[in-house]
Amino acid sequence: MIAYLPIILVFILYFSSIPIAYALFGSSLFYFAVIDTSSPVDLILQKFVTSTQSFPLLAIPFFVMAGSIMNYAGISKKLMQFADVLTGHMAGGMAQVNVLLSLLMGGVSGSANADAAMQSKMLVPEMEKRGYDRAFSTAITAASSAVTPVIPPGINLIIYALIANASVGRMFAAGYVPGLIMTISLMVTVSIISKRRGYQPVRETRAGGKEVFHQLRESIWALLFPFGIIAGLRIGMFTPSEAGAIAVLYCIIVGKFIYKELGKEHIIPVLRETIFGTSGVVLIIVSASVFGYYLNWERIPQAMASGLLTITQNKYLMLMIINVLFLVMGMFLEGGAAMIILAPLLVPVVTQLGVDVIHFGLICIVNIMIGGLTPPFGSMMFTCCSITRCSLQDFVKEVIPFIVALLISLILVTYIPIITLIVPNLLYGVA
């Protein structure tokens, strides 16, 4: 039993307000300093070194930086106008624009929280002015931001590929269809609610072809971005981390010379966002690797795997159990952290049952995004509510239909593998 003490300790530390990385450090160090001192301490530090000194990890700061630059380059305004000509005429026009904008933003920024924050500031006040309920506007902003990280180049897609030893290119390609399904299910939900409540379209008629084409041309540089990355990876022009560096260069050029909005004053905020965004995630990866050293020392992953496999050998039942596990973890932990801790433990189990590694990655990511919307600790929920000053109770009431929509998408992604695998299989051939 004492072997499991560090796991309990993680929970105690975490719920007494210690950040998850430090909770993992603390409990693994407690194990090696107090419970089992037979492992030399410098081997633990070795984990700090080996888990960070990896070239593929460089993709994380690069794509964080690229997304941040695109944001300051005024791309979100351009994409919003594009979303507006496409969906403004539908019932609940502004809300539809909100959903579609998250999908489009997904192609440049890989972080749900960044998207949630940006849209809370940009769209929610505008929606309220047009008669939308504040809680509804906040809920749809938070819910739609769940789509952003599923679309390439989402940071979580990269992190999962690194953890699970999967191809980053395949992971990127796999995100499209699940992201589209989530978008469609949210838009249908918006449409149903808007018709019932009489939320009006933004424009009276569908935008004409000319106007659509004009807006398409305005935002084409951002829309092409993810396709360029995937094409470059596919033909082996560059590695994922190199793709990230090229992406940074691309965004600087587009922001500076085409949109002409990027200036010297943006250098410091971009760097600050890059440093904080990256070091936070990487520190969690390091701490999870130190914690994994303890888990492996006690052979807990093996025990857990055989435990899970004695419950069921059925692939579909297992995925259901894992989904529930992830949803519960996602309620309490920031999504990225839940994936970084759980994925290494679960990937061997599901691959043994014949689940594709890429498919499982998308299940994990869609899942943890839903966790970001639920109380008590959903991160997108907090981001949006704190910006729009919406009370959590009102938010929860309004977000439930959207969570249901996303859960339906999750079930589709889980049980119809072709949704995830069709694009990577077309691009790379069947694995």
Next chain:
Amino acid sequence: MHQAVKKVLSNFELIIASAAIIVTTALVMLNVFTRYFLRTGIYWTEEVATACFVWSVFIGAAAAYKHRAHVGVDMLVNLCPPKTKKAITIIVDFVLLLINGYITYIAVIYISLSYKKPTPVLGISTAYISSSILVSFALTTIYSVYFLIKDIRQPATGGTT
């Protein structure tokens, strides 16, 4: 002038981390360009870029620690009455001090054992890279002491925010 010095000092981790990440980005870009246009890669870029990245991550983590930017869940603690809340805060500060101090300690041991090992490409001491961990956690240890003292001095407040 005085103001500027203060600003630099209070943000020095961010400045170091930013410089490191700029070097990382520039080197990786450079390598792609030389590979395509000069048909030859620069053999040491990958190692130096990774080393700069490691420095940027760990020094950046120290910066985030100083600005208390690492997210923790304080919802349960906030539900406690003011006195309990203050007690928990102080215990948490103390635990964090222990964790950071201990990592600093094992970093010293690790570096003293491994500094002779050369890096694979350039053959310089690995201590040039691993000392980033030591510097980072030495800094966070200092900040932990500072937060501990600050929180002890602060009167018990709040409760149900």
